[in-house]
Amino acid sequence: MLVDFRPHTRLRGLREPVDFGATLGPVVSALTDECADLARVRVVADWVQYRANFRDPVSVRPVVADPGLDADPEDLELALDVRRCHGLGAEELRGLARTAIRGSDHVPLEGWGRTARSCIWDFNALYWQALDLWEQATGRTYEQALPGGESDARNRAGARELINELFAAWDRLAERNALPTELYVVELGVGNGSQARVFLDEFVAADAEHGREYYRRLHYLMCDYSGYVLELARKTVAEHDQHVSSFVLDATSPRTALGFLKYKVFLVYVSNVYDNLPTDEVAQLGGRTYGVQSRACLPRATVDELAAATATTPDRVPALVAKLLRLGPALLAEAAPDHFGGVDDVVAFWQRTWAALRLEERYVPLAGLDLHPVAPGISGESLRPLLEAGADVRMHVSNGAAASFVDTLTLLHPFGSLVCHDLFVTDVAAYRTRFAGPGKYDGSVVNWVNGTLLAHLGRRRGFDVHFAPFAHRDGTNIVTLTAHVRD
Template identity: 65%
Template sequence: MIVDFRPHARLRDRVPRDITGSVSPVLEALGEERADLARVRLVYDWVQYRENFRDVVDVRPILSRAAPGDDAFEVAVDVRRGAGLPLRELTAERLREKAGDVVFLEDWGPTRESRIWDFNTMYWSALRSWEEASGQEYEQALPGGRSDARNRDAAADVIRDLFAVWDRLADTGALPEELYVVELGVGNGNQARVFLDVFRDLDHVHGRGYYDRLRYLMCDYSQHVLDLARENVAGHAARVASYVAEASRPCDVLGFLRGRVFLVYVSNVYDNLPTDEVAHLAGRTYRVETRACLPATGAAELAAALSASPVEIPALVGELLRLGPDGLAAATPELFPGVAAAVDFWRRTWSMLRLKERYVPLGALDLYALAPSVSGEMLRPLLESGGDIRMHVSNGALAGFVDSLTLLHPFGMLVCHDLFVTDVQGYRTGFRGPGKYDGSVVNWVNGPLLAHVGRRMGFDVRFTPFRHTGGGNIVTLTAQVGD
């Protein structure tokens, strides 16, 4: 048996957690259930997100390539929520769990294909309805109640770097007439407005007329969000264009700009894109498969509120995700007398949504596509860096990163502020998602993987702490063509 107690900093507080008190009850439950301890892994994490997709105790099968009798399993405990709870009883309950104890919303599959991402998409497309029900804008749900992207000093640093590059090119007659800047995941346009305001002010002082040549392209997959953003930057309308584009596939829309963009700016977007997880355990490589579900008691409560049957809940959730709350209310007025009722169903379902997990043998890495044109072989140096590890693949972020690099002018740069794991060891020391931010999904981004792929493409990729706020977890990734 292996016990992996992740050394999160909170475990070293002035009142440290009782490690023995966390492990002993789980061992007692395993003994009572006569589990084969040779096939058991115990994993203890400090799950930092108060809203997430895990129970206090979870049991995860570790499937074998050989006979089913060789399967093992992992018992995972959330140390933060587990304090003071009867861990022995909770563990025994999970070990005895039957299919009828939960209501499944999907079959087993890679996490990046899970329905949690359909919920995530619906959150951004129906954001106004969610905000009206919650009584707050989405930025208020972020740590500190606002996005770091709106920091004027951070925008000024990037703009001064642009000016330095453009001055050198202008002095040699090599500066293009149109100066393209692309923002991916523009949200409500607050960041774009800050950037454009600061750009105009600095250019007025700089005196080289770059503002008049600027072409600022705002991109988001939601037309509704883009409409809000355009209102927010109305004072710069002549300098701005907007495009419906996926952050994971910007070249689908912006391919005509390959090699011409001086700045691709991304903030708090990559952590909100679909991702798989992979693991290297006892010398074997696995992909984490997930299955979204609701506790049976929770599904019964939802059904009772609708005068429906619990067996109808998966189909209703499917209709919600297909139609959105407005469409669901219109299609089933006998259950949802208005949009507010459909949004309430959405919010209640989201709050209790959980992910069951299992480890499935991955096979040859070169047969696993991380993103278009990126082979799973890129994972090998990270997975085989020593000791067991579980990490995000950051498929959506990686695809968008690779695609964005092809847009860059030879003197262009990509700047991204986000939640990055910057060292492989970071995956061995703490929980990195998925968590819930209000109605959306958040995962830390696999920085070492992005850097490895970027460097193979000839780019210098660096990580620096975001220096314009006190503390916090935001890191700045910068990618430029290497020397």
């Protein structure tokens, strides 16, 4: 039996250190109770720092040789959330582990598939589309759910630093009479517009000091896939409306709408968006490469509760959830009056479903990395150097972030840069020691971004890619990625 205990720093140094034996002992007992072949078991222990997440304290991930056959799994991975197991008594933990080994009582909402295609991303999109309804029901804004209670993108010193760098580049171009008349800045994933507001206010102040009238030539393009969010952001930057336009677009393919700006953009500004884009996971275990497949599901008890609340039968609940994702709360309230008294009831149904939502996972061998594209035009082969860099590892593919990043680079002016504040894993080894998602922030999904992969993709395309801890707030996990054309 292999034991991969990732949060090893939790074993000492804390006020209440984790007891390794107390976490693993009951789980091993449960495995022997259930007559598992211990030679074919891997126990993986993570510290899942997100209070809201998609996991049970103990879950089982089968390793299936052929997903098409209904055969017994080859091997078994038993996954522990040490944070939650830590608070349980030995018998309770043993009981949970036995139940998980026998097969959890979950109701699937979809078939097995790549996680980037799971319906959790439809929930994520619904959250941003219907943010007003969600926030009304919870009484708090999405920013309050972020670590630190607000986005680092609001940081004035950070914005000022970016603006000074822009001005320096523009001054150099102006000296050579090579500065274009129109100065484009693009922001992807604008949220409530606070980031844009801080940037534009600081821009005006810096421009007044600098004296070159760059603000007059500035075009700030706010881009998001949520019409509601864009409307919110437009109101926030109303004072700058002569210099701002907004675009509904998918951040994973910005060129679709912004192709006319190829090589023209001086700054693409992205904050807390890459960690919100769809991602798969892959793993290298015992010399073999696996794709992690998942399926969203609900505990049976929650399904019964949801059925009772919506005057339907448990077997119809998955269809009702699918309808919610297709129509959204307002239309569903109109389309299903027999199940919901109004929009508030639908929102309550949505929030209860989301809170209980779990992801079951399994490992499926990959016939070849080239058959598992990271994103359109980016072969899975780009993952090989990361997967084969050492011991066993499981990592995010960050498909959405990789697609967005590579597509965005094509928009940059030769003096332009992409600046992105986000949660990045910048060293593959970190995947062996920390949990990198998925977690839930209110109604949205969060996964740390595979920064090593992005850097590799950028460098192959002729860009310098750097990571630095976010410089303007202590104790934050936010890292700033900067990419610009290699000199």
